[in-house]
Amino acid sequence: MGPISFIKEYWRILLLVTFVAGALVALFIPGGIMADDSLVEDDEIDDNPTNIEYGLGLDGGTRISAPVIGMTAEDIDAGAVNEEDGSVDRERLTEIENTLYDNDEFELETGDARVSVDDSGNVHAEIFDPDVTEAQFAAALGEAGVDVDPDDIRNGVTEETRNQIIETIDSRINAAGLSGGSVYDSARLGGEYYIVTEVPDMDPDELRELLSERGIVEVVAYHPDENGTQQNETVLTGADIATVDPPEPDERGSGYVVPVAVDSNAAPGYQDRMNELGFTGEGVQQCSLRGDGETIEFDHEGEEYCLLTVVDGEVVDAHSMGPSLASNMADGSWANDPSFQMGAQTQPQAQSLSVNLQSGAMPATLDFSQDETYSLSPALADQFKLYSLLIGALSVLTVSGMVFLRYRDIRVASPMVVTAMAEVVILLGFAALIRMPLDLSHVAGFIAVVGTGVDDLIIIADEVMDDGDVNSQRVFESRFRKAFWIIGAAAATTIIAMSPLAVLSLGDLRGFAIITILGVLIGVLITRPAYGDILQRLMTDK
Structure with a gap:
């Protein structure tokens, strides 16, 4: 045969x-x-x-299921999409979003409002603050010229936001060195969605802490104005960071630093702003703010030029501008190799900062008051x-x-x-x-x-x-x-x-x-x- x-x-x-x-x-x-x-x-x-x-x-390990905090006004008539060619007026979307932040009824933190367009050309507005009511949300949209009935606003977020949350948590798990973890959404009766996170060999408190951080990272310039009054100005965000290296001890003193490289598109603007605010001139090494490992003490008499590392609205460290970095920014060469170090007072803070920078900020937080936890x-x-x-x-x-x-x-x-x-x-x-x-x-x-x-x-x-x-x-x-x-x-x-x-x-x-x-x-x-x-x-x- x-x-x-x-x-x-x-x-x-x-x-x-x-x-x-x-x-x-x-x-x-x-x-x-x-x-x-x-x-x-x-x-x-x-x-x-x-x-x-x-x-x-x-x-x-541990499995935690929790819904996303937020409410959504779906398919709103925002006048931002051209019905003939489907083009999107981004300035109009930004205008509506800024109106939500600037309204008189409630106060939002950075990242708590979002106006977006889905693949079908429908405009959605979202708010991720649990203290805002449907009536307040509708009134704020009305100030932006968008007529929305409060009864048409639903609890929950859009599919796009859920997918971004899943991607962020998945990146955060990988950045934290946790192998075998998985993240997905789970539909419940009534149309509500839960974000399900499973991580082997981790207890519930550790996983809940990892998920509870919004991860909004900012570099804030703390500087005096022309009247000598100290001002805060966000000069970099986590989205402007291109690459992140592992945390390491600060060679110039106590604490830890996270070496980062700034995106080439954001680097020139950051360099120019540092020069304009005086950080590369009279502000070199003019930051005396110190902390106790938990908080930064802002009680001072003289003028301060500090670069604050802020995570989810909390200042985790304050650094001065070093002479070498200031010199490179002053002559404009820093933008060609835009790298510097972000500080943290403790090793856990530095590790958390590194993870948040690598994974990006979560669009919204999870509601742990309704979570379901399984641990073994x-x-x-x-x-x-x-x-x-x-x-x-x-x-x-x-x-x-x-x-x-x-x-x-x-x-x-x-x-x-x-x-x-x-x-x-x-x-x-x-x-x-x-x-x-x-x-x-x-x-x-x-x-x-x-x-x-x-x-x-x-x-x-x-x-x-x-x-x-x-x-x-x-x-x-x-x-x-x-x-x-x-x-x-x-x-x-x-x-x-x-x-x-x-x-x-x-x-x-x-x-x-x-x-x-x-x-x-x-x-x-x-x-x-x-x-x-x-x-x-x-x-x-x-």
Whole structure:
């Protein structure tokens, strides 16, 4: 038999062998097939001989779900979008946003208001301050020439804002060196959305602290005006920072610094403003403000030229302009290599500053008064991992024993058990390949796949052995096709039933449904046909 004839004859079995081999590579070869070894710590490789990642239920950690604080006036008539060509008047959007900040009814902090246009050309206005009422919001929009009924303002934020929050939290988790974390939104009844954050090996207080920071970073120039009165002026924001290096101790004194590089578009303006305010002249090294590690004391008599590092409205450090930096700014050369250091009094503040600069500011904060928290210690997770392995092994032994008791024919039972186990191996390999963290819900799905898979194989065996042993290939194939139609219909029913659970954000039920659907598809497309081929060659004369 030539190679081509061999492949045509045994292609179903060869397909099964290929998938199992690929799964084993994804499971046990360091880095798997498409993974990046640089993302895996050495101690993680030592602790876990496979490439499987574990979720909170098997690795420990915390999950926090919380809604976003904010209200939205959707699809407002702002006169900012040209109906003919779809062009957007950005100045009009800025005008409306400035009116929200400058109104007399309430006072907003930086970043608490936003006016944006979505992909469909609809204008939305959002406020992220929980103390503002719908009536006040509508009145402020009215001052900007936008007529909005307070009853049309809904709680919650736009999809664009939610996506930005998810991206920011995900970047913040990565910047903090936390591997295996995930962030997504979850729809609730009534149309409300929760932001769900899962981070392994972190307690609830640490994760809540990480999520509670808005992360709005500013460099504020604290300087005297022509009358000698001290003034504050924001000269840089986190959006103007291009790159961030890890925190390091301040060589010029106590505290820590975070080396940063300013965006090339913002650097010339910052340099010019420092020259105009006198920081590069009489203000060089003219900052005597000091703190106690928590706050900065602003009680002073003389004039001060300080660059304040402000995070979420709190001053975390005050630095003077150094002679070298001032000289480069004075002669205009600094803008060609725009780097400097932002200060912090303590190492945690410096680390938080670095993380916020790398991830960017969150458009809105989460409402922790309505949060849902799930936490599991690593020690208990290790027990669950062991128990899951024991339950899986027990289910395999139980199924194998029942199959042998039923058929008492090793030609029928052995391929059945091997094929069912191959299905689980392929599923594990797929999970390792896509870096899907396995949780207790997935373990339940694997057990369900073993049970339903063996059920289908029993249907095949019973159908082809309906009238005793079958020696004719033609009779075998006829009976196999009949059995395959039965298990195909059952598979379709299972997929239809599980699809809503896989699509909707229903927590652990989603993981169970995804594994079950994948197992059914692998069974119908790969393992069931392969078992039929194996059984045919063992039971017929061919």
